[in-house]
Amino acid sequence: MLKRKGSLFVVSAPSGAGKTTLCRKAGEDLEGLLHSVSFTTRAPRTGEVQDVHYTFIGQDEFRAMIAKGEFVEWAEVHGNFYGTSKGRIEEIVNAGNDVILDIDVQGARRIREQYSASTLIFILPPSMPVLEKRLFNRMSDSPEVIERRLRKAREEISEYKYYDYVIVNDLFEEAFGVFASIITAERNRIEKVDHEWIKEHFLTEE
Numbered sequence: 001m002l003k004r005k006g007s008l009f010v011v012s013a014p015s016g017a018g019k020t021t022l023c024r025k026a027g028e029d030l031e032g033l034l035h036s037v038s039f040t041t042r043a044p045r046t047g048e049v050q051d052v053h054y055t056f057i058g059q060d061e062f063r064a065m066i067a068k069g070e071f072v073e074w075a076e077v078h079g080n081f082y083g084t085s086k087g088r089i090e091e092i093v094n095a096g097n098d099v100i101l102d103i104d105v106q107g108a109r110r111i112r113e114q115y116s117a118s119t120l121i122f123i124l125p126p127s128m129p130v131l132e133k134r135l136f137n138r139m140s141d142s143p144e145v146i147e148r149r150l151r152k153a154r155e156e157i158s159e160y161k162y163y164d165y166v167i168v169n170d171l172f173e174e175a176f177g178v179f180a181s182i183i184t185a186e187r188n189r190i191e192k193v194d195h196e197w198i199k200e201h202f203l204t205e206e
Contacts, residue, residue: 004192006093008115009033009100009183010108013123014153016134018169022123022179023102030183032097036088039065042080073103073110084111098187105159112162119186121179122163126170128153 013019027035040054041062050056062081065071074083084101092099101111108120125131131153135146160166165182169175186192 004096004187004194006096007098007183007186007192008089008093008111008118009098009186010111010118010120011100011102011123012105012108012120012156012159012163013169014125014131014156015149016131016138016153017123017125018172018175019102019123021172022167022169022176023100025176026100026179026183030098030180033100033183034092034097036084036092036099036101039071039083039085040080042082072114073107075104075107086114089115098183100183105156105162109162117191119165119182120163121165121167121182122160123175124157124160124166124168126168130170 011019011023023035027033037051037053037055039057039062041057041059042054044050044054044056048054059081062074062083065083066074070086071083072086072089074081076082084103084107089099089101101107103111112118112120125134128150132146132150135141135149141149167175167178167182
């Protein structure tokens, strides 16, 4: 069988655009596509499992990992730290699997700086009114929080030109079809091909 190098997919979107659902379905439906579990210092929420949703650690341990350069990107959000492990990404990719990261626009830029071959995908809502409706329908945030999320969404959307692909998530199945097609196509780029395998099986004279 043709071997290939693993790929790194980075997915960003404003809150409410549906990136988490798209990433989750991709991980379920596409073989060899794995999620790199991030580290965080916040407390686990109800139903969250250690090393499945996040790896929960203390701030001292997190700071020590920063000092050792173990994160490809990290950020402090509302007093809690979140970070993406460089070692976990490389372990997955070196095994020939793909990594998918659900991450913000600042983190995406830092990852692109270190992994130039990564594929960046931005998810857009159909419109700002639709995004606002989705956030209200969650019934999990106050109107003030929703307004802050909408202001943040405009800032994030302004970064869309930095990405390789943009998907409008209106009808989920259609958006997922485009999402899966991008992943499939990127997996078969010439840069990912095992040239030694092709040479051995097709270009060596018997």
